[in-house]
Amino acid sequence: MRSPTELAQVFREKQLKLTPQRQLLFGLLHDNDSHPTAESLFEIASKQMPGISLRTIYQTLGELADMGELQLVDLGNGAMRFDPNMGEHQHFVCGSCGAIHDVDITSAPKLRAGSAEGFAVEEVGVVFHGRCDRCNRPSHGEQISRNTKRSPGLQAKKIKQVKQAISN
Amino acid sequence: MRSPTELAQVFREKQLKLTPQRQLLFGLLHDNDSHPTAESLFEIASKQMPGISLRTIYQTLGELADMGELQLVDLGNGAMRFDPNMGEHQHFVCGSCGAIHDVDITSAPKLRAGSAEGFAVEEVGVVFHGRCDRCNRPSHGEQISRNTKRSPGLQAKKIKQVKQAISN
DNA sequence: TTGTTAATTAGCATGACTTGCTAATTAGGG
DNA sequence: CCCTAATTAGCAAGTCATGCTAATTAACAA
Secondary structure, eight states: OOOHHHHHHHHHHTTOOOOHHHHHHHHHHTTOOSOOBHHHHHHHHHHHSTTOOHHHHHHHHHHHHHTTSOEEEOOSSSSOEEEOOOSSOEEEEETTTOOEEEEOBSSOOOBOTTSSTTOEEEEEEEEEEEEOHHHHSTTOOOOOOOOOOOOSSHHHHHHHHHHHHHTO | OOOHHHHHHHHHHTTOOOOHHHHHHHHHHTTOOSOOBHHHHHHHHHHHSTTOOHHHHHHHHHHHHHTTSOEEEOOSSSSOEEEOOOSSOEEEEETTTOOEEEEOBSSOOOBOTTSSTTOEEEEEEEEEEEEOHHHHSTTOOOOOOOOOOOOSSHHHHHHHHHHHHHTO
16 A cells, blocks of 8 residues: 555645545555554544544445555455455464465475366465464463454354464 | 265254155255355255245255364355365366366475465465366357346456456 | 535445244154 | 264354435535
């Protein structure tokens, strides 16, 4: 995502109004590598601008995504994540603290010959699961700070499957 | 997933009742590589057993997943997919017809040194996007048979992002 | 400054997907 | 064949996100 100043320029050019709400979000998203949800942005924004509506957050995020300034990341953890990092990168999900980190890979995975005859691959998404450096340090117990309010269900079962894979 | 006969055995051992509903689902899932949703299984099951409830479908799928007979696959397309193929494999999503195919990769993607110092990777998920062989054949136009009823929203925007990546 | 028009807000309804709850039914061992 | 635990159906509820309306506000241009 471009800087708030550049975005202001872009919005002006597109005849979109530079409202305080939008500017606030530009600031909150700029250089933000925490992969926030709409809800978490709403909470933070509300502190600086009480009364701002969740609807406006969704609207602005949607606009930025349409403009190619934001990447939408759905890791199946309940809510959509917003990633201002538009460079090519992949994601690492910590099974302990739930944090999502941007990572790079040495080379794109390739299909094994014969497993997809005639398939044209155009995009590859990779998600790593494991433990991030912080959670990997000794003294650090299992935290399981799930940052989703979703009730346990298929999502939880899937996470359980991942955890089983992790503990192998 | 094991065969219906083997599953029957397992259920008996676990003192779980072998109801017609469960047996029907065993059959529908056995060797099923279509990555069905709960809803689509419900529709098929309803034809053979009118009156069966969607709740029962979810329940039985959940039980099978807990027993390690099913893999849950969330590709961010709205609904959870159920995959009886428990072998290690990855997925290919056709951007044209929406089909999901099982594929293999030659080697697991590796983190680039420095991009995740101290991270312990334990599981890697890879999703390919592109066009499957059928849609890739000449004569075959854009189909966009989205098999989700979800209203256009973030999900749709994400798909749009993928399609843009595909058309580069 | 004023006018135009877009943007925001509030509030509620909807929609998709999944789970929770409860009462009624059923399977299968004795 | 009966009994009891397990299963099922059916509906309500919960989460995330969007649609819609009407009223208000505020940005920008003239």
